[in-house]
Amino acid sequence: MTEIPENTMINTTEAGLAVAPPPVEQPSATLPERPLMELLNVSKTFTVRSGGKRLTLSAVDGVSLRVREGKTLGIVGESGCGKSTLARVITGLHSATSGEMIFDRAQIPASGKRPKEVIQQMQMVFQDPSSALNPRATVGESIAFPLRVQGMSRKDVDARVTKVISDVGLPASYSGSYPHQLSGGQRQRVNIARALALQPRMVVLDEAVSALDKSIQAQVLNLLTDLQRDYNLTYVFISHDLNVVEYISDEVVVLYLGQVVEHAPAKELWENPQHPYTKLLLSSIPSMDPDDSTRDQPLDKDSSEIPSAINPPSGCRFRTRCPMAMDICAQQAPPPIETSDGHLVACHLYTEGSQAAA
Amino acid sequence: MTETFVPPLLPKSFGGGVDPVSRAAAERRKEEWNAAVESVKAQSFWIETGKRFLRNRTGVVAAAIVVALALSAIFAPLISPYDPLIGQPVDRLKDIGTPGHILGTDEQGRDMLSRILFGGRLSLLAGFVPTVAAAVIGTLIGVIAGMVRGVVGTVLMRFMDMLYAFPAILLAIAVGSALGPGLTNTIIAVTIVYIPPVARVAQSSTRRVVVQEFIEAARLSGASRARIAWSQILPNVLNDIIVYASGLVGVAMIIAASLSFLGLGSAPPAPEWGYMLNSLRGELFTTPLVTIVPGFFIFLTSVAFNLASDALREAMDSRL
Numbered sequence: 001m002t003e004i005p006e007n008t009m010i011n012t013t014e015a016g017l018a019v020a021p022p023p024v025e026q027p028s029a030t031l032p033e034r035p036l037m038e039l040l041n042v043s044k045t046f047t048v049r050s051g052g053k054r055l056t057l058s059a060v061d062g063v064s065l066r067v068r069e070g071k072t073l074g075i076v077g078e079s080g081c082g083k084s085t086l087a088r089v090i091t092g093l094h095s096a097t098s099g100e101m102i103f104d105r106a107q108i109p110a111s112g113k114r115p116k117e118v119i120q121q122m123q124m125v126f127q128d129p130s131s132a133l134n135p136r137a138t139v140g141e142s143i144a145f146p147l148r149v150q151g152m153s154r155k156d157v158d159a160r161v162t163k164v165i166s167d168v169g170l171p172a173s174y175s176g177s178y179p180h181q182l183s184g185g186q187r188q189r190v191n192i193a194r195a196l197a198l199q200p201r202m203v204v205l206d207e208a209v210s211a212l213d214k215s216i217q218a219q220v221l222n223l224l225t226d227l228q229r230d231y232n233l234t235y236v237f238i239s240h241d242l243n244v245v246e247y248i249s250d251e252v253v254v255l256y257l258g259q260v261v262e263h264a265p266a267k268e269l270w271e272n273p274q275h276p277y278t279k280l281l282l283s284s285i286p287s288m289d290p291d292d293s294t295r296d297q298p299l300d301k302d303s304s305e306i307p308s309a310i311n312p313p314s315g316c317r318f319r320t321r322c323p324m325a326m327d328i329c330a331q332q333a334p335p336p337i338e339t340s341d342g343h344l345v346a347c348h349l350y351t352e353g354s355q356a357a358a
Numbered sequence: 359m360t361e362t363f364v365p366p367l368l369p370k371s372f373g374g375g376v377d378p379v380s381r382a383a384a385e386r387r388k389e390e391w392n393a394a395v396e397s398v399k400a401q402s403f404w405i406e407t408g409k410r411f412l413r414n415r416t417g418v419v420a421a422a423i424v425v426a427l428a429l430s431a432i433f434a435p436l437i438s439p440y441d442p443l444i445g446q447p448v449d450r451l452k453d454i455g456t457p458g459h460i461l462g463t464d465e466q467g468r469d470m471l472s473r474i475l476f477g478g479r480l481s482l483l484a485g486f487v488p489t490v491a492a493a494v495i496g497t498l499i500g501v502i503a504g505m506v507r508g509v510v511g512t513v514l515m516r517f518m519d520m521l522y523a524f525p526a527i528l529l530a531i532a533v534g535s536a537l538g539p540g541l542t543n544t545i546i547a548v549t550i551v552y553i554p555p556v557a558r559v560a561q562s563s564t565r566r567v568v569v570q571e572f573i574e575a576a577r578l579s580g581a582s583r584a585r586i587a588w589s590q591i592l593p594n595v596l597n598d599i600i601v602y603a604s605g606l607v608g609v610a611m612i613i614a615a616s617l618s619f620l621g622l623g624s625a626p627p628a629p630e631w632g633y634m635l636n637s638l639r640g641e642l643f644t645t646p647l648v649t650i651v652p653g654f655f656i657f658l659t660s661v662a663f664n665l666a667s668d669a670l671r672e673a674m675d676s677r678l
Contacts, residue, residue, distance in 0.1 A: 088574075091578055092578070093574055093577060093578060113580070114580070116580065119578070119579065119580040123578065124574075124575070124578055126571040126572075126574065126575060127571065128571055131570040131571045131572065132570075132571040132572050132575060133572055134572045134590055134593070134594070135594065136403060136593035136594055137590075137593070142572070145576060145579060145581070145589070145590075146575075146576075146578075146579030146580075146581075149576075149579045149580055149581040149585065150579070150580065178403070194575065198579070
């Protein structure tokens with residue numbers, strides 16, 4: 001496959017975007033951060049057939065979270081924890097089974113077609129750069145498609161396509177190229193350009209850099225932060241890669257088997273993880289120090305098997321793997337508790353006190 | 359292989375030399391290189407396919423034969439030496455190579471060359487029209503069945519499987535005899551025979567496409583299902599269908615010829631290769647070479663179509 005080294009691209013993020021406005025202070029920085037999107041108790045279940053039986057798989061279970069305007073919310077968790085399903089529920093590719101979603105203070109209809117304004121304001125960048133672009137369409141056609149669907153005139157479409165292609169740091173001549181002529185990183189830039197074409201306020205990035213190698217990941221992440229600054233974008237950044245999430249996120253939600261176990265500002269979460277699962281996740285990041293071997297983690301010793309979302313454990317879903325599991329964990333699902341400012345954790349270790357008081 | 363190599367543009371810093379002369383030479387090389395790279399223009403899928411096709415000698419020859427046959431059928435009234443329907447009883451059953459009758463004459467003294475040329479019109483029509491009609495209808499059914507899961511998709515495909523379960527020729531005979539003889543009915547019969555296999559190809563190809571993320575991206579932009587089918591799915595299933603359908607043309611001609619042979623096709627005295635084969639078979643021992651002429655043309659057309667179709671498949675396969 002043809003690979004153009006990313007560093008030969010014009011307009012790399014290092015050089016800054018040619019079209020970027022001067023870095024004056026963004027108005028958003030002075031405004032109080034209000035949630036652009038809120039999820040209240042959102043669940044998504046699938047019906048799966050297995051051996052003639054119909055089973056219910058709860059991929060996302062009672063998730064509540066807030067996405068602040070102009071900020072990045074990271075969502076982390078193991079594979080199979082419902083990250084991608086949550087992304088698709090947020091963007092409306094899957095309709096939620098229950099719960100409420102509020103976008104820009106207006107409730108989004110739970111199912112059926114979303115209003116035009118919501119479609120336009122919320123876009124998504126997909127994981128696999130090779131499957132996310134129509135192989136029979138040129139880069140320009142792929143980017144123009146959502147604009148045409150939204151009924152923009154041909155002239156405006158052309159202008160917008162040219163603009164977003166340069167915004168993502170690709171030469172304008174690439175608009176006539178086909179996806180197979182581009183490298184993975186370039187395709188992902190096209191992918192981002194398509195999401196930006198409608199000038200959304202919020203972009204959901206589902207493992208947007210996971211398929212790229214490290215050096216290109218860094219470039220794409222820099223591009224994303226530049227775009228966020230220039231257009232005051234709100235990101236929901238979904239990844240299993242903790243380093244990447246730490247780098248880009250303002251706040252982080254830790255998902256386990258479809259449930260939020262911890263929700264905290266990124267810095268706070270890394271410095272002061274509270275949920276046993278978060279501690280397990282963070283301790284599993286390999287150390288950068290060659291002398292410091294990754295220590296054997298007591299948390300994950302006995303059962304590293306992830307329970308099935310078809311028949312999740314009762315009470316706290318993590319209790320089967322939790323070294324601190326108590327009797328109450330099997331009986332009762334832990335409610336989210338705010339342990340410090342903006343730091344929510346759903347674990348009985350922190351509810352004990354309140355239980356005793358009650 | 360067939361991948362186009364797009365080399366990287368050389369950076370500005372490239373080309374440092376020890377003295378002004380070598381620096382200038384390096385600078386010039388860099389400019390030439392970059393100009394060459396810039397000139398690598400994006401090529402459409404069809405242009406690339408065309409180029410690959412032209413490199414396949416068998417395919418080009420086969421395609422040339424197909425084109426020649428099509429042209430000779432189209433211009434039959436201009437180039438045929440005699441009227442295909444009026445014979446000279448005195449000249450009946452002349453052998454191949456008779457002066458004035460290169461391919462001989464049939465049992466009624468009609469010029470075989472003229473009849474082959476005119477017959478090509480009917481035979482090629484009977485090969486093409488059902489294939490195109492079945493490709494259109496079958497694609498429609500297949501894409502719908504591939505996109506719409508559940509009851510609708512299942513019912514559509516099981517119905518197709520039902521038709522598919524009959525041997526092709528048997529189904530054609532059944533439909534043909536139910537509708538009665540005639541070229542139109544032959545075309546309808548062959549179309550019905552071909553819809554199920556085309557629908558299957560279209561359906562499996564659609565299911566392969568719909569799971570890809572660009573379909574989700576299209577849905578995210580608020581596009582309707584019909585629009586997604588037309589602009590996103592169809593271009594991606596079309597080459598599978600074109601490759602498959604082009605291989606059906608030859609067989610369609612054989613089925614049409616078989617129906618004519620059985621008396622279910624075009625009515626005499628209209629020249630049709632299958633019918634000609636039938637009416638001449640009584641003379642097999644008198645003028646064997648003339649008798650097999652229609653059969654030879656059926657064979658030639660069918661083989662040419664299949665070889666051209668194989669070449670097309672190869673040319674299209676090496677995408678990405």
